[in-house]
Amino acid sequence: MDIFKDKVKLICPLTGDLAKVVAAQPLEPFEKITLQFINIVSETILKDHSLRKYPELIALAYWMRSAHIKQLQEQFINSNADYIQVPRGLAFHIAPANVDTIFVYSWFISLLVGNTNIVRLSSKTSDQLETLLAILNNILAQEQFEQLRNTTALLRYGHDTEVTEFFSKQCDLRIIWGGDATIKSIRALELNPTALEVVFPDRFSYAVIDAQQWLAHTNKEETIAYFYNDAFWFDQNACSSPRLVVWCGAEKDITPARNIFWQLLEEYITTKNVPVQPAVAVQKLTAEVQTIFNAKSQVTVEQSASNAINRVFIESFEDISRDAHCGGGLFYETTISELAELGNFLKTKDQTLSAFGITKEQLSTFIKENKPRGICRVVPFGQALTFSNYWDGLDLLATFARKVELVV
Amino acid sequence: MIEDLFGYPPFSLKAAQKKPLFLEALTAVTQHHIANCPEYSKFAKAFCDPSNLTAVEDFPFLPVTVFKTNKLTSVNESAVIKILKSSGTTGQTPSAIYLDKLTSERQTKALAHIVQDFIGKERLPTIFVDTKAVFKDKESFSARGAGVLGFATFGKNHFYLLDEDMNMDIEGLLEFAEKYKNEPNLIFGFTYLVWLYLYKELTAKNIKLDLSNAILVHSGGWKKLIEQSVDNGTFKAHLKEQLSIKHVYNFYGMAEQVGSVFMECEEGNFHTSVFSDILIRDPANWQILPHGTQGIIEILSVLPHSYPGHILLTEDFGTIMGEDTCPCGRYGKYFRVAGRIPKAELRGCSDTAAV
Missing domain, CATH: 3.40.309.10 (Aldehyde Dehydrogenase; Chain A, domain 2)
Incomplete structure (x- = not known):
């Protein structure tokens, strides 16, 4: 992974080994440590009154509340006994430039089903985004989250097809958050043949x-x-x-x-x-x-x-x-x-x-x-922007996971 | 009507005299485009009642960028004799302006009227800070080519400073300077090229010239120069120091309205002529702003016949300084240009990071 040392900047966790993340084993769906992590992020945001000025963060924190995550878990587990849902493996997320919180939804849904995650953040930044990243880094640095540190990499890099192609060849799930032009240019890059691609085009x-x-x-x-x-x-x-x-x-x-x-x-x-x-x-x-x-x-x-x-x-x-x-x-x-x-x-x-x-x-x-x-x-009215785990007609929890049919 | 305006010296009409003449000409041009350009007709009817336009500010204004994405003509295809392409900012689609004989002739004539008010009626030996290649293709050329061709008609003994590969003919320049050092001569070029070759290259080569009898006319935008911290004052000062050029006239114009250019006078103000007008609009609500207040520049010209580019909203900020009262003595509105409006910063998922 040395070739990317000068090109790729790790954003969260601040120190980590990209090679390790790429090679890491997936987690269990709705693993205890994942639920703990998401819950602490939610509570941290909701408790900090200075964050009230960022309505997107508040909406995100509400979505992450343990009661809501529990609902998601029930949706995920409460399914046909003829199959078992398992993580796909490594998910490679390409986040949009201008909606600061989308990458968290994408990452957390993927994390909930047990995938390891590499998230390419846009180079564009905002106060809200930096605040969010600082919170995530603080919490992820806590000792108990070592497993998450080893399976997560949020990073930034320039418009470099070599890097994008590398992760595309390694991943099991490529998620591109929109812009028809972005989708078009990334689709031109080779994707691991067994990987699933999920795209969110212009709407x-x-x-x-x-x-x-x-x-x-x-x-x-x-x-x-x-x-x-x-x-x-x-x-x-x-x-x-x-x-x-x-x-x-x-x-x-x-x-x-x-x-x-x-x-x-x-x-x-x-x-x-x-x-x-x-x-x-x-x-x-x-x-x-x-x-x-x-x-x-x-x-x-x-x-x-x-x-x-x-x-x-x-x-x-x-x-x-x-x-x-x-x-x-x-x-x-x-x-x-x-x-x-x-x-x-x-x-x-x-x-x-x-x-x-x-x-x-x-x-x-x-x-x-x-x-x-x-x-x-x-x-x-009032809920057009509310994020849902059903998006663009996809059940994201089910899509980000893999079904193993069990008929014996 | 429009042809009548050519009967007046370009800066001779005061507001009260110009207003009815200009309005009449503008109305005629607008009706022509409504009758002959289907897109323009839909546009005009969507924004106003075209039969009830009583003042220049009532006329609907087209954003200048629509010529980049649409082929807009008000004459038969067979009447188009040349296509003018705007240079366009880097990475953008250029505009395409379709010209017929009438429009082209009006442009040439109006440009001569306006420029001669500044440089005199006599044909002057002329240096073009450009290459002949810029108008090699007679049917399709850039705004730069149009400028050179326009000025070629009222210059003489043309000397092109650059060859096809943009190399300077220094020897030719020295000869020209020597030959015409005692008589008025003209230099014309794109602002950035003038700076790059006539100033920077000559300075780098340590060549000082005496062009004290030269009148420099230039245009083409300041974007690249502003990036190098060169404003109009610096530009003039350096050319004076290096080449002894005393008379420098900038003009504000664009490929979408060739001919009726806005010349910068000795006082540093751009001027409307009998062929043109300017309005400043408030970006918050498109209302007309009073003199002295900065807003988005709308330019009006009665020349365009073959394409509906007679009333355009530019992407520039500017301020009208006054009307009929410029100390230079020319009548008409006079204004300053503050530069491009800053790029939009919009949020939302459609704008994403491409690889």
């Missing part, structure tokens, strides 16, 4: 609002705050951030419903006092123009008080340019008279549907009857 997500329900809704402010979190926490650039708002209902309801919704959101954003980056404003204008150019029918740019929110009204589904969208507070809008109309529009690229005012039954019927090609999750 498109949206919100569906029942206009009549929205007009009748009594706590509109709370719903607006939820929507704000869904759309703006990651500058509308997370896979599950809503980019298209679909209004469902009769036109007489939709018009006032839209007016109220956007007015309240504009007011709410004003209270947040987040400045609009000039380059983002230009990017959004460019995306609007590209969407207009791509459309077969005439689309309309809605007036907005500020460039925090820009809106494009598109009558025909086929004129919605998923790829032209750039995030940063740009909303496509369209209308349907009933949910079933969405069916033909959905593409495999579509991930999350945040729903307001539509019952679980309606949604369930819609999915069963229309069999849309896209959509991996349907969530209420």
